Amino acid sequence: MILYDYILxxxxxxxxxxxxxxxxxxxxxxxxxHPGQEHLSEPMLALNPAGTIxxxxxxxxxxxxxxxxxxxxxxxHAPDWLGEDTPxxxxxxxxxxxxxxxxxxxxxxxxxxxxxxxxxxIDALRGQATKALRELEAALSAARRRGESFLAGNRPTxxxxxxxxxxxxAPDGGLPLDPYPSIxxxxxxxxxxxxxxxxxxxxxxxxxxxEPGPMPEVIxxxxx
Amino acid sequence: xxESDAPVTLDDSGDTVPTDWTPAALSDDIPAASxxxxxxxxxxxxxxxxxxxxxxxxxxxxxHRGMRLSHGFVRGERLSCIYHGxxxxxxxxxxxxxAHPELAxxxxxxxxxxxxAEASGVIWVAEDAPDSPxxxxxxxxxxxxxxxxxxPEAVAAALGGTGTVIEATxxxxxxxxxxxxxxDGAAGLHLLAPEDSDPAALDALSAAVEALRRRxxxxxxxxx
Numbered sequence: 492m493i494l495y496d497y498i499l500x501x502x503x504x505x506x507x508x509x510x511x512x513x514x515x516x517x518x519x520x521x522x523x524x525h526p527g528q529e530h531l532s533e534p535m536l537a538l539n540p541a542g543t544i545x546x547x548x549x550x551x552x553x554x555x556x557x558x559x560x561x562x563x564x565x566x567x568h569a570p571d572w573l574g575e576d577t578p579x580x581x582x583x584x585x586x587x588x589x590x591x592x593x594x595x596x597x598x599x600x601x602x603x604x605x606x607x608x609x610x611x612x613i614d615a616l617r618g619q620a621t622k623a624l625r626e627l628e629a630a631l632s633a634a635r636r637r638g639e640s641f642l643a644g645n646r647p648t649x650x651x652x653x654x655x656x657x658x659x660x661a662p663d664g665g666l667p668l669d670p671y672p673s674i675x676x677x678x679x680x681x682x683x684x685x686x687x688x689x690x691x692x693x694x695x696x697x698x699x700x701x702e703p704g705p706m707p708e709v710i711x712x713x714x715x
Numbered sequence: 716x717x718e719s720d721a722p723v724t725l726d727d728s729g730d731t732v733p734t735d736w737t738p739a740a741l742s743d744d745i746p747a748a749s750x751x752x753x754x755x756x757x758x759x760x761x762x763x764x765x766x767x768x769x770x771x772x773x774x775x776x777x778x779h780r781g782m783r784l785s786h787g788f789v790r791g792e793r794l795s796c797i798y799h800g801x802x803x804x805x806x807x808x809x810x811x812x813x814a815h816p817e818l819a820x821x822x823x824x825x826x827x828x829x830x831x832a833e834a835s836g837v838i839w840v841a842e843d844a845p846d847s848p849x850x851x852x853x854x855x856x857x858x859x860x861x862x863x864x865x866x867p868e869a870v871a872a873a874l875g876g877t878g879t880v881i882e883a884t885x886x887x888x889x890x891x892x893x894x895x896x897x898x899d900g901a902a903g904l905h906l907l908a909p910e911d912s913d914p915a916a917l918d919a920l921s922a923a924v925e926a927l928r929r930r931x932x933x934x935x936x937x938x939x
Contacts, residue, residue, distance in 0.1 A: 629921055632859055635743075636914055669752045670862035672744035679749065694797065697788040698748060703800075703813055 492517055494560075495535070495546040497524040501599060501656035502557040503545040504690040509561050509652045511688040513569035525607060558588045561649040574648035583643040587650035593623050594657040601664030602657075613665070620666050624674065627658065631673035640680045647684060655681050659693045736832070736839035736849040738879070738893035738905045739772065741857040743836060750794060752785035754897055755829060755840050761785040762831065762838060765792040772831035772840040773807050778824050837893065837905060850880070852891050856910035859921060860903065863928050865935040867894045867902040873931045886923035888912060904928075 494510075494517045496503045510517045522544055523529040531542045539546045539555040547554045547563070554560045565572035574584040597620035603609035604616065630642070642650045659678055661668060668674060681687070682696045689695050739753040740762055750763035752775060759775035761784035769792070775783045782798040789795070793810060795802040802811035807826035812818055830841040832849050836857030839849035863870050874883040874892050881892045888908055895903030908920055 625925070629925060633918060633921060636917055672741065672751065672860055675751060676744070676746070697795070697797070697800075698790050702790060704816075 492547065492549040493520055494518065495520050495522050495530075495538070495544055495548075497522050497530070497544050499691060500524065500544060501602075501660055501690075502543075502595065504656045504693070505557045505652055506545050506547065506560050506564070507690070508655070508688055509564055509572070509649065512647075512652070512684055512686045513564065513572065514686060515564065515568050558591065558649070558653050561588075561652060565649050571646070572649050572652075574643040574646075574650065576644070580643050584648050584650045587642045588653050590623070590626075591650070591653035591657070594620070594654060597623055598661045598664055598666055599657045601666060602660055603664075605664050617664070617666055620661065620664065624658070624661065624666065624668075624671060627654065628671040628673050631677050635673055635676070640677065642677075647681065651677075651681060656690070656693070663692060734839075734847070734850055734879075735843070735845035736830075736841050738837050738895050738903070739831075739840045740838045741836055741860050741905060742770075742833050742838055743857060744860060745770070745838065748789040750785050750787055750789060752783065753838075753840065754895075754903075755842065756896075757898070758829070758842075759783070759785075760829065760840060761787070761794065762840070763787075763789055763794045765789060765794075767792060770831050770833055770838055772829040772838075773803070774827040774829075776826070777801060778809070778826060784826065835907060837907070852907055854910060855891055855907040858890070858906040858908040858917065859924065860905045861924065861928060862897065863902045863904055863931055864900075865902060865931045866900050867896045869931050869935060870894055870902045870904055873927055885927070886916070886919040888916060888920050890920070 494506055496519045522535065524544065529535060530544050536542055538553060541555060543555060545557055545560060547560045554563060575581045597616055600611050601613060601616040601620055604611045604613050639645045641647045642654065658674060683699060687695060737755055739755065740751060745751050745762055745764050747764050747768050748766045750761055753760035753762040753772065760772045761775040762772045764770050766789065773784060775785050777784050777796040777798060779796065779801050780798055782796050784794060784796055786797045787795050788797065793802040793804045800813040801809055803826050804810040807828040808822065809820040809824035812820055830844050832839050834849040835852040835855060871877050871881055871894050874881045876883065879894050883890055883892055891907040893905040895905065897903050906924060908917060
């Protein structure tokens with residue numbers, strides 16, 4: 492399973508994160524998006540004419556939409572992550588997968604504007620992102636009142652993984668997360684999952700790792 | 716009603732009495748062993764709860780390199796900076812510098828500490844040590860915290876009151892709204908609802924307060 496990947500892309504991180512959480516190894520091919528523009532090179536356009544990443548290639552199947560890649564990985568290797576217990580749960584997953592595109596188009600575009608000098612009306616983008624974040628906060632606070640920690644119920648699904656990266660990185664686009672307590676707790680719940688991996692700008696929960704002990708003997712001797 | 720810029724609360728007869736405390740967050744939003752950002756006037760706060768459940772409000776700045784301590788992590792009774800792991804305990808005193816595990820940090824390395832106390836599921840903060848504890852609201856439970864991009868006075872007026880503690884009826888529920896002045900002319904709105912409310916009534920309350928926020932912000936924008 493080959494993933495054409497860029498370390499700073501939140502959409503690529505979605506795929507790397509789900510693969511790590513379900514314990515599947517990906518054959519990563521680094522694409523030099525910035526500054527190399529390799530995603531717009533002939534070989535990459537031959538694979539994906541849209542010129543976007545990630546691209547997943549597996550057994551002749553080529554997928555170029557990250558939410559479709561999440562569905563595929565989960566369906567093949569960890570069907571629980573599809574969240575298909577009931578018609579309502581399945582619909583909630585579909586709802587938040589579609590919502591994740593709104594995050595990409597608002598918070599993601601604001602981040603691309605601020606960090607990668609991408610064009611865009613930054614005030615309008617932040618306005619749309621704030622509406623989306625408030626909607627997410629309201630939904631997650633309602634979920635908490637029902638004892639649920641995740642978007643489609645009491646366990647994580649691909650919907651959480653699709654929404655998480657652009658929310659966590661929103662401050663890069665001038666969108667502080669300080670006003671959203673339920674979003675903060677939801678992000679903690681995701682970061683606390685077994686197998687969680689980081690990307691630049693999204694760190695693990697340090698408190699879950701053992702505290703560093705004293706300096707190893709070998710280093711002490713070298714210093715002496 | 717009294718005329719004062721100081722936060723006020725209600726006494727047994729429903730009259731307002733002044734309190735030196737400022738509402739800053741809801742207890743449930745900062746669970747054990749976690750930290751969150753907050754504000755008190757011009758100060759940025761790191762509000763955090765130790766593993767044993769003690770709440771504290773400190774200046775949101777690590778004395779080492781200035782990183783926000785609210786991005787940090789909690790182990791046991793210590794808050795540690797995410798940057799280099801300096802750990803702070805009782806009274807804001809630095810108790811551990813991981814790069815020098817055998818060094819007892821000098822007493823002078825200290826995070827400025829604010830007063831913090833909890834009542835009725837609300838975390839209150841103050842610059843000095845107020846004479847009396849923060850107000851209790853029997854029969855009410857903390858519901859949601861939101862930020863409103865409008866002046867505290869405008870939010871209070873929309874709820875039909877003035878000052879910091881406002882009794883109002885929203886979506887048919889008798890609620891108490893605590894209004895917190897935030898920087899940049901914004902307001903924090905901490906809501907308490909009757910503790911026996913059923914989930915559907917609380918969903919309606921959530922929708923009503925979101926609608927109120929839209930109205931207040933639209934009016935603020937039209938006036939600008």
